[in-house]
Amino acid sequence: MQDQTTAGNLLYTMRANPPLVQCITNFVAMNIAANVMLAAGASPAMVHAEEEAGEFAAISGALTINIGTLSSGWLAGMLKAAQSANEAGKPWVLDPVAHYATAFRRDAIARLLELKPTIIRGNASEIIALAGGTSRGQGVDSRDAVEQAEDSARQLAEKHGCVVAVTGVTDFVTDGQKAKRIVGGSPLMPRVTALGCSLTCLVGAFAAATPDAPFDATIAALAVFALAGERAGATADGPGSFSWRFLDALAGLTPEAVDRDTRISAA
Numbered sequence: 001m002q003d004q005t006t007a008g009n010l011l012y013t014m015r016a017n018p019p020l021v022q023c024i025t026n027f028v029a030m031n032i033a034a035n036v037m038l039a040a041g042a043s044p045a046m047v048h049a050e051e052e053a054g055e056f057a058a059i060s061g062a063l064t065i066n067i068g069t070l071s072s073g074w075l076a077g078m079l080k081a082a083q084s085a086n087e088a089g090k091p092w093v094l095d096p097v098a099h100y101a102t103a104f105r106r107d108a109i110a111r112l113l114e115l116k117p118t119i120i121r122g123n124a125s126e127i128i129a130l131a132g133g134t135s136r137g138q139g140v141d142s143r144d145a146v147e148q149a150e151d152s153a154r155q156l157a158e159k160h161g162c163v164v165a166v167t168g169v170t171d172f173v174t175d176g177q178k179a180k181r182i183v184g185g186s187p188l189m190p191r192v193t194a195l196g197c198s199l200t201c202l203v204g205a206f207a208a209a210t211p212d213a214p215f216d217a218t219i220a221a222l223a224v225f226a227l228a229g230e231r232a233g234a235t236a237d238g239p240g241s242f243s244w245r246f247l248d249a250l251a252g253l254t255p256e257a258v259d260r261d262t263r264i265s266a267a
Ligand SMILES: Nc1ncnc2c1ncn2[C@@H]1O[C@H](COP(=O)(O)OP(=O)(O)O)[C@@H](O)[C@H]1O
Pocket: 122, 123, 124, 140, 141, 142, 166, 167, 168, 169, 170, 171, 184, 185, 186, 187, 188, 189, 190, 194, 195, 196, 197, 199, 222, 225, 226, 229
C-alpha cells in the first residue's frame, strides 16, 4: 500500500482541504508568514488579542505561537490560545525566538512549555538553550550548528513529550525516539528575515492537516521549505529576489516533485 505520510502526500492532503491556522507570530513576520502560508496552500489568520485568541483557537485547525516581539498583552493572548487549543484537542506549535535573551522571555517560555506544545521549532541556538545548554545565539540569530543541537532536541522531545525540529543548514526532527534529517534550502534563507517564523506557521498547517502524526507533519513542512528554498536559491541574485522567488517556488511545488526531489534520511 502507498505510504500516505510522505511529504508529497501530506502536501496534497493539506492543499485539498486548506486548514485554518491561527498564527500568533511577531510584527516582523506577520506579512511574510501569511504570504508563505497562502503560497503553500494553507489559510492563515494572524489573531493574537487576549480578548479573542482563546475563542479563535477553538475554531482553528492548529495554533502557532512565536515570541519574537513579545509584550505582556500578547503573552496573555498566547496563554489563552494554547489552553484553548489543548481543550479542543488541536495541535499547537511553539517557536521560542530568542527566549534566552531576557528575563521576560525566559519566564514566558517556561509558562508556555507548561502548556505542552505539540511541536517546538527553533534554530540551533534556541534549542540548545531550551534544553539548558550554553548557546552562542545572538538575539534572534543562531550561531550554533544544528549537529550540536541534536542531543538537546532529543532531550527536549522526551522531557516535554513533543516533536522538536531544529533548523539550519541541515534540519533535524525528533520525537525523542525516532529522528530524521532534511537537506536542502539555501544560504540566502537566514538573510531574509522571518523565514524561520514563517516555517513555524507552515508546520502548523501540516499539523492541522494530519493532527495524529505531528512527526510526519513536521518533516513534510521542513521538506517542502527545503525544496522551495533550493529552487529559489538556484536563480536568485540576492536576498531580495530570493524572497519573491521563494513564494513562487512554494506555490509551484507539486506533491510528485516533493516526493521525488526532497532529501530526507533517518538520523
Ligand atoms: N545555511 C543554510 N542553508 C540552507 N538552508 C538554511 C540555511 N540556514 C537556514 N536554512 C533554512 O532556513 C529556514 C529557517 O531556518 P533558520 O534560519 O534556522 O530559522 P530562524 O530564522 O528561526 O533562525 C529553514 O528551512 C532552514 O532549513
